[in-house]
Every structure is written in structure tokens, then in C-alpha cells.
Amino acid sequence: MLDVRNHQGKFGADYIRVLASAAGLVWSEDDVDLDGVDLCIKQPGRTPAGFSPRIEVQVKTVSALEVRKGLVNFDGLDLVQFGKLAGDEFIVPRYLFVVHVPREITQFADLSTSGLLLRHIGYYISLRDRAPVPDPDRARHIRVKIPVSNVLTVASLCALVTGDAIAVAS
Structure with a gap:
């Protein structure tokens, strides 16, 4: 049996993964997490957005969700993890996905x-408009504020992959 955190x-x-499957998208993961990417999600084949558009995501979970003034306050990224998502130099768009899960594992499904x-x-957010922190420290965390309207759905996930939600995801 897995420990609670894992x-x-x-x-x-x-x-x-289930949401991507429901959307008709495919997912993959690197055999080693070196770049702060948990999943790559793509739409296979030719599309109006190009051939096999994709995104890379880091998935985090939280059992106690803090929402204030229409924003989810997420404090679960250390500065190193933040640096692997922040900035605009990525070829493949990167997103932070935060999944609010029940406190009790028996309530997951x-x-x-x-x-x-x-x-x-x-919830999802792009951090491309934020600058990575110089000399990042794993012991320090940074708050990320996610609009509560940035809900992951089949439609929003498809829009992120094809680039239709770039303005919304910022």
C-alpha cells in the first residue's frame, strides 16, 4: 500500500490521465523526471494548430484548498520546481495542474x-509570464494564485493542448 503522500x-x-483519455488526447511521461514535467499531453495527428500539438504539465495535489477573492492560493511549489515552469523560453507550453483531492483517500473515487x-x-495555470527566481532553493516555497475559473475539463484541456486557451491560461 502506498503512503498517504504518494x-x-x-x-x-x-x-x-482520465481527463485526457475522456478528451481523446494521449499522454506520456518521461522515464526520469529531470525537467519538472510529470506528463506530456497531446492531440495526435494533423490539426489546425499543427501536427500533434502538445503541452507539458507538472501535477500537484492539495487536500486543503485555500480560495480567496476568486483565486486558489497554492503554496506547494518550491523555488526549484517553480523555475522549471516559469518563463517563456519553453518550446512546448508548460502548465501547473493542481488537483484538489479529498482528505480521506477512501473518498478519492x-x-x-x-x-x-x-x-x-x-485547476491549471501557465507561469510563462513569471520570471524564475535566481539561485532557487528547495527549502523555500512560492505562492501561485490560480483563478477559480481555470478549471480542468475535457474542453479546457483540449483548448490548452491546441493553444486555444493561451489568453485564458495566463
Whole structure:
């Protein structure tokens, strides 16, 4: 059995994988996390946005969601992780995905005759307009504020991949 922290993190990544599958997108992951990327999500084939448009994401989870003035306040990124998402020099667009999960692991999913329910909800943000911090320290964290309107859905995930949501995702 996984410890609580790893269980929560795995569920968050699986939540994103299920959403990508529901959207008709494919996902992959590097065999070693060297670049701060948990998943690559792409739309295979030719599209109006080009051939196989894709995004790279770092997935984080939180069981106690802090929302103030229409923003999710997320404090779970250390400065090194932040630096791997911040800035505009990435060839493939990068996003932070934050999945709000239940405190109790027994509440992650529920099955009924009408289907499978995954709890709770995911949010996204691009940090391309933020500058990486010089000399980042893993012991220091940075607050990221995510608009509550940046909810991960099938439609929003597709829009992120194809670039239709660039203005919204900032």
C-alpha cells in the first residue's frame, strides 16, 4: 500500500490521465523526471494548430484548498520546481495542474450504477509570464494564485493542448 503522500500524488496524476483519455488526447511521461514535467499531453495527428500539438504539465495535489477573492492560493511549489515552469523560453507550453483531492483517500473515487466519480476538481495555470527566481532553493516555497475559473475539463484541456486557451491560461 502506498503512503498517504504518494497515494495522493498518484491519484492526482491519474485524475489528469482520465481527463485526457475522456478528451481523446494521449499522454506520456518521461522515464526520469529531470525537467519538472510529470506528463506530456497531446492531440495526435494533423490539426489546425499543427501536427500533434502538445503541452507539458507538472501535477500537484492539495487536500486543503485555500480560495480567496476568486483565486486558489497554492503554496506547494518550491523555488526549484517553480523555475522549471516559469518563463517563456519553453518550446512546448508548460502548465501547473493542481488537483484538489479529498482528505480521506477512501473518498478519492466512488462507484454507483450511474458511473465512476472522481473527486474533487483540477485547476491549471501557465507561469510563462513569471520570471524564475535566481539561485532557487528547495527549502523555500512560492505562492501561485490560480483563478477559480481555470478549471480542468475535457474542453479546457483540449483548448490548452491546441493553444486555444493561451489568453485564458495566463
